[in-house]
Amino acid sequence: MITTKNLQQLAETHGTPLFVIDHDELRSNYATFKKYLPRVQAYCAIKANPDPAIVKTLFDVEASFDVSSIQEFNVVYENIKTMPEQERHEWIRDKIIYANTIKATETLAKLDKYKPLLTFDNREEIIKIRQFAPNARLVLRLxxxxAGAMVELSSKFGAEPSEAVDLILEAEKQGLTVEGLSFHVGSQTSNFENYVQAINIAALIFKEAKERGYDKMNLLDIGGGFPAPYDASVKPFSELAAVINTELERLFPPEIKIIAEPGRFIVATAGTAVSKIIGKTVRHGKLCYYIDDGVYHTFSGVIFDHCEYHFDSFKKGSTQICTVFGPTCDGLDVISKTEELPSNLERDDILYSRNIGAYSGATSTHFNGFPPAKVVHVNRYLLRHTALHPDYCVA
Ligand SMILES: Cc1ncc(COP(=O)(O)O)c(C=O)c1O
Structure with a gap:
């Protein structure tokens, strides 16, 4: 973990706002995922944080990737562009899933030559894929x-289990192959029962498909949703993994390939925002701090991710509940109305917020002319094993 002292040094060296990425933590989260779910091939969902340096670190530890746009595909592609063509195509076939059920026709046309693995969840998409990516291999998203997830995705994506086999047979009729099923139980899921139910539903659909003469499915994608340890209420990953392993063992024989699309779990704890107080006042009797980063920037997860972030300060003192505002002119730019912080903080004092690596800087804007926070990559492994690299810094 990057210590408070390290953060202080980084703020002195680089100024604020800063978005510090700890690459040792990325590697450790990926290793934890693999350790507790050894049967599962982890396709890291780069939407959670598509920073090319993060993708490179995950690539170096042989992760696979979930992409959901051609732009995300290209970020991953950068790492393999010098591979010989056949090897590169094989790598893409094995290590990328395009897990956005709705795809632009241009995207399909660009991906087709790789025989890509794609998700879908409706008839219209089958027609589109047949026309623009006839070589694709399909995964039906259920x-x-x-219930109980911080971010719900079920109103936007997924075929009803009751229509699943009809869709699989329709795709087959159109000359396409459905290789398996996927689902997403909602992001930051605290309800482990969602995984149990979803794996059981998938097993029933495998069975129904077989009974109706379709025997080409060999893959189950258990999606994302794995919770990051934002606070003490989040149960350990090992407990969730044990529940998942039991169901997989019971319902899916070893020849069925199991994959997942973890996003938040891999990157959330690797990111820390470091911000500076730029203003202080009392409004309606409540202490308010204004800082140089906000919801249009690193703290965008307050709006888009339904996430609450907490602050610590380097300076200590007796605390009170305050409001923390971002720097823009918009009244929406409120990071927290219930933050417990020392009341003696002043202009130029530094605050930091840990566990902000997922769905945060990824949605930063230039609203009001304020640029996104400077990203600093702390990569101790790289520094230990290579000559000093200008993109990385010592903390
Ligand atoms: C299709 C898909 N896969 C994976 C993810 C990553 O989910 P998480 O960050 O909850 O692991 C998402 C998140 O929205 C998603 O939509």
Missing amino acids: LVSN
Whole structure:
């Protein structure tokens, strides 16, 4: 973990706002995922944080990738562009899933030559894929319960389990092959029962497909949703993994390939925002701090990710509940109305917020002319094993 002292040094060296990425933590989260779900091939969902340096670190530890746009595909592609063509195509076939059920025709046309693995969840998409990516291999995404997740996805994606086999047979009729099923139980899921139910539903659909003469499915994609340890209420990953392993063992024989699309779990704890107080006042009797980063920038997860972030300060003192505002002129730019911070903080004092690596800087804007925070990559492994690299810094 990057220590408070390290953060202080980084703020002195680089100024603020800063978005510090700890690459040792990325490697450690990926290793934890693999350790507790050894049967599962982890396709890291780069939407959670598509920074090319993060993708490179995950590529170096032989991760696979979930992409959901041609731009994300290209970020991953950068790492393999010098591979010989056949090897590169094989790598893409094995290590990328395009897991956005709705795809632009241009995207399909660009991906087709790789025989890509794509998700879909409706008839219209089958027609589109047949026309623009006839060589694609398909994964049908199912609608499953997202109850208890911080971010629900079920209103937008997923075929009803009752229509699943009809869609699989329709795709087959159109000359396409459905290789398996996927689902997403909702992001930051605290309800482990969602995984149990979804795996059971998938097993029933495998069975129904076989009974109706379709025997080409060999893959189950258990999606994302794995919770990051934002606070003490989040149960350990090992507990969730044990539940998942039991169901997979019971319902899916070893020849069925199991994959997942973890996003938040891999990157959330690797990111820390470091910000500076630029203003202080009392409004309606409540202490308010204004800082140089906000919801249009690194803290965008407050709006888009339904996430609450907490602050610590280097300076200590007796605390009170305050509001923390971002720097823009918009009244929406409120990071927290219930933050417990020392009341003696002043202009230029530094605040930091840990566990902000997922769905945060990824949605930064230039609203009001304020640029996104400077990203600093702390990569101790790289520094230990190579000559000093200008993109990385010592903390
Ligand atoms: C299709 C898909 N896969 C994976 C993810 C990553 O989910 P998480 O960050 O909850 O692991 C998402 C998130 O929205 C998604 O939509």
